[in-house]
Amino acid sequence: MAGLVLIIDDERILADSIAAYLDHHGYGTVVAFSGEDGLVRAESTSPDVAIVDVRLPGMNGIEVLRRLREMLPTVEVLMVTAHASVASAVDAMKLGAFDYVMKPVDLDELRFVVDKARAHQRMRQELTYLKARDRRSGGMSDIVGESPPIRALKEQIARVAALEGTDRGAAPTVLIRGETGTGKEMAARAIHYSSVRASGAFVEINCAAIPTALLEAELFGYERGAYTDAKTAKAGLFEAADGGTLFLDEIGHVELALQLKLLKVIEQKSVRRLGALRTKTVNVRIVTATNRDLEKAIADGEFRDDLYYRINAITLVVPTLRSRGEDIILLARHFLDHYRQQYGFPPKMLSPQAEETLLAYGWPGNVRELAHVIERAALLHAGRVVSVEHLGLNREHRAEPVVVASDGSVQVDFAAGPIVLENVERALIQAALRASGWNRARAAELLGISRETLRYRLEKFDLRPPA
Structure with missing residues (x-):
């Protein structure tokens, strides 16, 4: 079913015609012939879309709209109006109506508007879900571990997240350093969702994964006609992150020409789209990350020292997994439970020997490698106990020659x-x-x-x- 539509109109023939037409096109329908009855039916059925006549006996359509929005914030409301009540329809739009349809009603046009309203509702629901999911998966509680290095990192993240300047966009920049797979993105998310910017967007981009020309367009956006394929204008990620956080992963791999433009945005707190004449002020916290030796890159002429000093206002170092001791076991158990929920297999546990092997291993790929090892062992072994041979790790200890x-x-x-x-x-x-x-x-x-x-x-x- 495409969705449930509530039709509130005192013209019975019209209301029934709309219901029959929408039923034929896959919608479920509920009909009410007064505003009061419509609210009762709305409360009992929770419709996705409501079609409300502006002029109703008793409670008028504007009041019905107001009550519906209070009762069901997610419902999309379409107003039906005659020429004489266009002003009322405009008032309805100001109160949150999705759109309005003129009488006499064209049923094809009405279905088109209902389809649009339903699509808009789904988009809002998906956006709400994604924001809630990001909030759940981005907080400090997702950083698993109790070792001294991780406790110190959590304390640093809490302090950094609380820093917010009095001037617009004055939150200090943060550079997160650490090896591949240590969890630099998770640290960036924790900063965002522990700060006053948590209700804003967390926007991330891997600067090493996109060619320079495309990366510039993604970051700064562009106006229509800025280049051959720019058929329409597009906002960049700086604008998308306005009021929130922009996470620039692998910033050490950005080319020099683009580094200068990034520096200007950070210094001036404004961005100009490609092909635009005017700049736009943005209020964005910049968090960057890299596993590259930036000091050596500066010495080699591959990274601007002025940009380095700008992004390095605060530095956080995410510890390697091998330096975290018993956190390795906590994380392994966490991943076992995570994959149990994801794939629906019975609970599993690690044997004591398997835990000893995990502690002895060097983990060059850090937390990411551990997650893959546990996932593979959990999926390929049907038993309840994960033993040493299921891990596939080399347990021999050799001195470095x-x-x-x-x-x-x-x-x-x-x-x-x-x-x-x-x-x-x-x-x-x-x-x-x-x-x-x-x-x-x-x-x-x-x-x-x-x-x-x-x-x-x-x-x-x-x-x-x-x-």
């Missing part, structure tokens, strides 16, 4: 198996810190990197001076 010669050259032997690059990097930094007595300037010099890069690495690996 990396040797640094006296001349500074590095010799690497992969014959013994994979090498976790991050373990090597962490060991080098720890050795430099010990050799320098935790003098950061000296340690950075020993490693051949800047103090800013070393500071980021210390945050990334959660390295602290000995007590």
